[in-house]
Each structure stands twice: as C-alpha cells, then as structure tokens.
Amino acid sequence: MRITTIGVVAHPALNEATPVLRALAEHLRARGARMCLETRSATLLDGSLDEPCAVSEGPDVVRRADALVVLGGDGTLLRASHFIERNEVPVIGVNFGSLGFLTEIMPSELLPAIDATLAGDYPFEERRMLRAVIRSAAGVEEQGDALNEVVVSRTDLMSRIIELDVVVDGLFVSSFRADGLIVASPTGSTAYSLAAGGPILHPALHAVVITPICPHTLTHRPLVLGDDVCVEIWIEAAEVEINVTLDGQRSIPLTPGGRVSVTRSPRMLRLVRAPKREYYEVLRNKLRWGETGKRRETPA
C-alpha cells in the first residue's frame, strides 16, 4: 500500500509540539505527501501553518490516513487508536519528555521515521487487540476492541462489591467478589492491570491476564492465559450498576443477567519502532527501575 496521506493527532495542550509539527509539515510537503491534521491539534499552530494541510475531526483524520503520527504520550495514542480501521496503518508515537510504552519515538527521531515509513521500509511491532462482545440478558449484542484492557466494574459507590463469574472456554473458573475485573493484553499489562497488582507480560507473548480489582477473596491472584481462549464474565442478577469499559475510552452498561466475552480481536495496531530501543529500556524508564551504567555494559 502506498503511503500518501499522513494523519497527525497532537495533544492540544502540548506547546512543545508546535515546532515539531511545523517541521513535520514542511518535511512532508518537500516529499510530496499530504498531511491531515486533527481540528483540536490545529490550535497548536494558531492558524499559522504555511504548508497546505487539511484539517479535520479526529475520527476522520485517522480514517483517511495511510499512516498516523501521534504527538503526545500513550493516552493520546490510545485515544487515536480507536479510530484506526486497518491493521496495516503504521502509527508513529512521539513522546515529549519521557518514553512511553506506545510512544517510544523521540522528537529527534521523527523525520527519519517518516522517511522510512514513506519508503515502506520501517521496523514495526504489531500489537494484538482484544475484542469484547457484550450480551444483555435480552440477547442484544454490542461489540468493541481494546488495545490495553477490557474492564468490568461497578459504577455504584454505595454497593462496594460485585460478584462476577468467570468462565474460560466454557469451563467455570471462579466467582470473583471484587470492585471489578480487568482482562488485559500484554500491551495493557503495564497500564491499569499493573496498578491493580497484575504482572508484566512481554508484548511478544500470546497471552491475556485476568486481574481482579480489590478482590474480597484474598487468594484471588492474577491469572495468565493463552490469547486463544474465550474469557466470559457473567453478571449475577444484581441491583448494582455495572459497566464494561474499553481502554478507558468507551463505556457500555451491563444489565443483570448479561455477560461479556473477551477474545483475541482480528485487529492489530502497527507501531513503528525506534531503531535501537528495547522494550526493557522503556520498562526500566517507565517503572523507574533505575539502572547502573556499568551493568548495562557488562553482560553485552
């Protein structure tokens, strides 16, 4: 697929992104590619962009683009990712400040990454998404994909604990009395699941992790399964409000007697990689594991 239109989504409060945005626009023009900027992100330019550039709404920018540049951190990329419709769209996540799990390209590495992308010869990594199908007791179905995680949790503050039955490939696993339950992909294992006490899953692992949120039964521990399973979560007839949330971006109410099934989605996100950056470097950086210089050299 030839890449001619580059969509750009930037965090609108990220003033440091302005010069990068200008340089990017000029760079793309010089190479004959079209840039399409999200309306909100355009505020960073104060209407003063010299280069010809289409401005459009977020979902539209993402849908029309052959490649996507995201300026601004994992949250911004996560939001944009929900509008991508084709697996083969390369996504260049640029961070300002600290490395991100999804945005590992430094601003100085952007233009070389763009050139490689336009040439169709760029290093990338594909991150498998999860598909959630929500069935109400009445049989109505709704579905959506998540890059990080599917969360089933109570909305109601007054009834602290909800009871959820987990069934994997038709086999009953356990009832969980908890604030909720997270089904996370390897990509999502370093997000909400980690805060809830889950392990880190290497992105190359074909797995999901089921992590309970504040489980009442203290022996409930995160459970890691192959990503070829179907995880079903059943809701007891309950008076509490329960919701299914995808990547913290989209929320769907779950009625008593309803259930959610989570499987591997056919959707994948194609992340453009920085040339010499390792996953473990991002991990050390984000989790502040610290590193002693000498050690990094020794084992080489």
Add this chain to the structure above:
Amino acid sequence: MRITTIGVVAHPALNEATPVLRALAEHLRARGARMCLETRSATLLDGSLDEPCAVSEGPDVVRRADALVVLGGDGTLLRASHFIERNEVPVIGVNFGSLGFLTEIMPSELLPAIDATLAGDYPFEERRMLRAVIRSAAGVEEQGDALNEVVVSRTDLMSRIIELDVVVDGLFVSSFRADGLIVASPTGSTAYSLAAGGPILHPALHAVVITPICPHTLTHRPLVLGDDVCVEIWIEAAEVEINVTLDGQRSIPLTPGGRVSVTRSPRMLRLVRAPKREYYEVLRNKLRWGETGKRRETPA
C-alpha cells in the same frame, strides 16, 4: 442509664432469624423490656408476633433504643450503626452462619447476652469512628462519621486515574495518582482497605491507615498513622467526578478545589462481646487462616 427499650434490626431475607426473633420477643416480654422492631425486619414474622412489639422505620428504631440487637452479618450492623446517636448504646451483633468482625455473637449466645445487657453488666468493646468533613471549593461544609472507612474515589469510568494530594497535620505527604484513597479505622482495616492491599490493624490500636486504591505509582504503600492526626485529601481542579463515601452507606460529591479532612470522631460504637471469643479467632475464621487444633492448645 437504665435499659428498657431494645431495638431490633434483622436482615429481611434471613429466614433463619425468625425463631430467634420470636424467642427474643418472648424473652424480653418476660423481663418487662420493650422490643421495637424495624418495619422491614417485621416481614420475617408475617405479622404473627404474639408479643406486644412496636414496629417502626429503621432510623427511628435505632434512635429510640437503649440497646440494639442486629441479626444478620456485618453489613446489616454497619447500616444500622449509622443511625445510633449515643456512644453508650450497647449493640449486640448476632451472626447466622459464620462469625463476623462486628457480629461475633452466636444465636445461642443471644439471650444470655441480653440478660447481661439488661443488668447493665456486659463485656463490651468500644470502636472509635472516623469523622469526615467535606469542604467544597466555595467553602460549604458537610460532615459525617464512618465506622469502617472514608473513601475518596472517582465515579467516572472514562478517566481512570485521579490525582489526590494528601496532607497530614498540615504537612504535605504525597500526591497519589490512583483510582482512589481509603482512610480506614482499625475496625475498617479488615474491610475494603484489606481488599485494596492494606494491613490488618488490631482494634485496640489508636491508628488509621491510608490505603491507595490501584495506585499508578507502584511504590505507594499503605501508611499507618496515629489516630490523633488530621488527614486531609485535596482535589486538584479536575474534570472527573469524585465522591466521598462513608462506610459504603453515604456518598457525597466532591467538587474540584474541594477537600476532605478525616479525624478521630467523638462517636464510638459499643459492641457487646461474646464471653470467650478472641479477636484472633474471628480473624482466623474470616480470613480462612486455618488452624491446627494442637497448636491452639500448645502455647496456652
């Protein structure tokens, strides 16, 4: 204070409580004490109680009683406790099935406990409550007490993390990025705080524990402080909905720029104790620590 009116609150679905309720009514009549039954609980009797007995709404029953009998588990007792207005009202918590942290009296121990209570000579334990004062940015104040815990948490599913500043006795402790924050009493340390990863505080300890809920900063650990401190939680100007919840019974919205302060309340709950039951026995039982008979004897 002479005890003449005994309030009774029972879980309305607890059919095993019916014979106990009847025996209690007869017992009280024979001793010349008045029984006052909560309207909802009266359904357990199908209108067939022979003994004269006032029936009234929950809050009213609790307010008029010189002593309170609760049939049905920690949840029922917790709910009733919020209507008690005087520290010296003895509360007899009767469990059906498994020991409760608050309901440690077995049905067979109820009538002797009643006699001791009527005679004014009963073993008891006083559980200190927490007082929460919620101040809006505009300066409006609202206040309430909690036996177990004060929880500050987001209501909003779409924005996962909230940022809270904790200040103790005027000293900044830390900013917490988390789902929320629990300030629990020793009594509450075995409830929600435990599910969130908090330690168990012995009820005799004059302390509170601040337990973060799913903290984003992985080094945030539960912090135990003396109960003579003032814990303040400040909310950043935020777009997310945040609520303060007392014992999962009462919920108050917290507006941006608002804050909550938690201190020791002048309110205490007077729990009637079972004659020979130890705290550790309840702990082993509730947390399924298991116990080997021989061991319980050995160290005696």
Add this chain to the structure above:
Amino acid sequence: MRITTIGVVAHPALNEATPVLRALAEHLRARGARMCLETRSATLLDGSLDEPCAVSEGPDVVRRADALVVLGGDGTLLRASHFIERNEVPVIGVNFGSLGFLTEIMPSELLPAIDATLAGDYPFEERRMLRAVIRSAAGVEEQGDALNEVVVSRTDLMSRIIELDVVVDGLFVSSFRADGLIVASPTGSTAYSLAAGGPILHPALHAVVITPICPHTLTHRPLVLGDDVCVEIWIEAAEVEINVTLDGQRSIPLTPGGRVSVTRSPRMLRLVRAPKREYYEVLRNKLRWGETGKRRETPA
C-alpha cells in the same frame, strides 16, 4: 513402548496409603505387571506384602519403571520427578486428602487409571521443565532441570540483600536488589512464585515468570515471558553466599562473577489426568477460592 514395570513411591508416613498399596499390588499381579516399590515406602507394608514385588532405592525404582505411581502429595511427586529420565513415562499422582496440582488422581480413581495406562490409552498432560545451567567465574558448568522453578537466593542471613542482573536473550532487563529471584514454569507458578507474589500461569501457556523475592525496589513486578527465551542471571562480585536451588530439591552454590541461564528443557513430565477433572477445579480447591454450587452449573 509397552508398560510392564510399574514403579511406586509413597510418602513413608502416609498410613492411609497402605490399603491402596496392597490393592495396587494385587491388581498389578492379576494383570501380569511387575511392581517395584521404593525401600522407604516399603515400611508402610511392614514387610507383609504377599504379592511378589521388587524393593529398591528411590532413584533406582524411578529409573527402571515404565510408569510411575506416586502416593502422597505434590512434594512427593516433585521429589520423584527428579529421577525420571524419559519423557514418555506416565506418572500417576494420587492424593490423600486434598487435590494436588500434580496429584489430581483420587485413590478411588487409581485402578481404572492403571488399567488405562497399561492399555497405553490414558489421558495425559505434558509439563515442560526448565533447564538451568550454572557457570562459575572460572568457567566450570553444572546443569539441572526443574519442574517448578529455579531460585537464585542468598544463603547468608547477615547480608540481607543481593544484587542480581537479569539479561534476557542478551538484552539487559534490570538489576534486582532482593532476597532472590525465582524463574518459574507454569507448573511452578502456583508454588513458590505464588507465595512471592507471582501470577498464576495456565499450564498450557508457553511461558516463564520471573518473580523477585522481597524486592528492595518496590516497582519490580513479576515479568512473564515466552518460554523460548534465555533468562540469564548474573551475580556481581559479592561477598555473600548465593545459591541456585532447583525445585527445592537440589542446591548449587554460585560464586561471585558466576551466572545462571534458564531455558526450556527438552525434559517434560507426563502427568496422567483424572477423567473429568479440570485445572480450574484444582485451582479453586487448592487456593480455597470457594465456589457456589449454582454458579458452577449456570454457565455450562
């Protein structure tokens, strides 16, 4: 491979095993199979076994057997497993009392399982082992396999913390300051790793988990990787005594400047399965997750 010799290892203090052992001996004789009993286990019979039966030392019994019966719990099976030399030897683990992760056959299920095994038509599961290669600073190598886990830990009580560098497939991951480090297989994920805070890995998952023991850096979390990686653990020049322990069965000192590499072993353990027992049932039972009858039916 025809099965003619059945090795039997029983926990020598397990008196309940005596009638099972007798019945097994008679059953095997009737089918023309030879039974070979471990010397220590023979004490259960007080020398009174009528059936002809070879008695021999543990390692020898295991090595000679075409199939192995273990009476007595996961510990006994783990110990015996270290002497098995061929992947295709079926192992029948019989528990007395509670289900085991490795011993899921009930005594009443033993004889049918034996018949199926002798007929060469039995359900089984293969559990992949880990191979540890320990290299001293001087270049001397020693190696061993582990079904559950490889543990690197200090022996010295006086110096609490050791510093270990973890390198995966040649990439530096992090330095761990901790009591030690566990590399566990899915089978071992419910053993020591779980006690150290690790997640549960489904046995069908091709993965290992690196779980730190009491990490000084509070952000160090268990890390799950594919089982096709090579995990290396490097020891700094240190004055503390450090040991590598395989399944808690065999311990090898690690000298300063030494390192351990852990990979998937070519060795697997072939566990005979109970006909209708699911992994999740064992999990619920062992971890006391509790289960409500109705729920187990519902999702079927």
Add this chain to the structure above:
Amino acid sequence: MRITTIGVVAHPALNEATPVLRALAEHLRARGARMCLETRSATLLDGSLDEPCAVSEGPDVVRRADALVVLGGDGTLLRASHFIERNEVPVIGVNFGSLGFLTEIMPSELLPAIDATLAGDYPFEERRMLRAVIRSAAGVEEQGDALNEVVVSRTDLMSRIIELDVVVDGLFVSSFRADGLIVASPTGSTAYSLAAGGPILHPALHAVVITPICPHTLTHRPLVLGDDVCVEIWIEAAEVEINVTLDGQRSIPLTPGGRVSVTRSPRMLRLVRAPKREYYEVLRNKLRWGETGKRRETPA
C-alpha cells in the same frame, strides 16, 4: 550529661567523607571536644589527620562516646547503633548522596548540628528498639535488641517452608507457613518489612508490624499491633535450620521446640534531627514517590 567525647564512625569506602571528617576534627578541636575515630574509618584519612584524635575499634568508639557521628548511610548507622549502651547518646547520621531514613543530616548541616549537640540543645527524635528473647527447648535464654526488625527465617534452602505459631499476649494468632516472619518497629517498617509487602508505620506510632515472608497461605497479611504486646513465635519440632536475625547484624540459631518473644525494649536510639526536614520528605525521597512542586506549596 556534658558532651566532651564525640565518637565518629564512617563507611571506610566513602571517599567523599574525607574532607568532612577533616573539617569535623578541626571544628571539634577548636571547641575543646575530643574526637574518637573508629580504626576502619581512619583509613579515609591516610594517617594524615593533624588534629589530635584517638583511634579505636568500632564497639569501643561507640561505647566511650558522649555523642556519635555516623558518616555514610542507614546501613552504617544501623551497625553502629548496636554498640550504643545509653539511651541519651545523641546520634548524628550524615548521608552522602541521598537522604536516609536514619541519616537525614546533609554534610553541610553537620557542623551546626555539632554545635547544637555540644550546647545540649538540639532537636531529636527517639526511636524505640525491640527486644528479642530467644529460648531454646532446653530453657537456655539469649537476648538482643533491634532497631529495625527481628526476623525468624529458615537457613535451609532445601526445605522451602517453615511453620511458625504466633502467639500474642498468650493468645494464639495463627500458624504461618512461610519463608519466615518479620517483627518490625515503625523505624524498621521502611526496611525489610516493606520489601516483604508490609505497610509504612509512622515513627511516632507506638506499634509493631508482623509481616510474613512469602506466606504459603495467601490470606496472611501484615498485622499491626500496639507495641505494648508480647509477640511470641513458636517453632514446631522441625528438621530445618531456623535462625533469628536482629537488624541483619546478629544471627542466633533457633532449635526445634524453641521460641522467640519480641517486646518493646527499654533501649531507644536518640537521632538528631535536621532543623526543617519532615519525615514525609524523606519518605518521598527514598521511595521515589515524586512530588510536583506546585503541590507542595498549595496546601501550606
């Protein structure tokens, strides 16, 4: 008590301490105070100290001093603290690099702190120690104090789990199957106990925390008790080697049938405080909680 002799203990590899040591010696001479330097620390000076100064062995230096200066981190101070015999000896802990929980004086703050100490007018904090009494099955007693924690743990790598009975004030609490058990003071709550999953106890709290190390029973959680209790740990008749370790400094073997009791010691450590440093600042710094400048100001 008049302060005339200042003992000095420095980490012998801490070259940055040399100029501080020289300045201190000169400062003390000018004020007519005697300095007594530990033999090992004297290597930092290469024998070239101009000022008259007694050099002596560690324990001796500490015992003779009216006040103690420690240069070099919490570990060095912990080691030195075991030789202090009187509660009223002020200890000035100077850190080089990062703040310590025990060494919160910066090098630039040392001389003013010395002057205040010589004048007998210095801010300080008293940290209560724990007393461990170890009784063998034969009735032999040995005793020792710990500033941080008393640890009961196995020495044996081959038998992973030990079984310990905990009895508090004569009441059986639970049997713990674990790698070991930590009884920590508030001071020690940020050391080994934290790594094992324990909570942080504010130093002003009169409490101890019992933290299990890798508990096999997953519901075992840290238990916080008042420091007026007697915590007894009983050892079953076992074949494994078990040791009691005080602050990681002193280790005493525990024979089968033996037990340890831990109570509040009459010993306290008097730590000289930095004028305007708060406990929470040290906490944020040591645990890398991070702090946003604006927030530190806001709530003032």
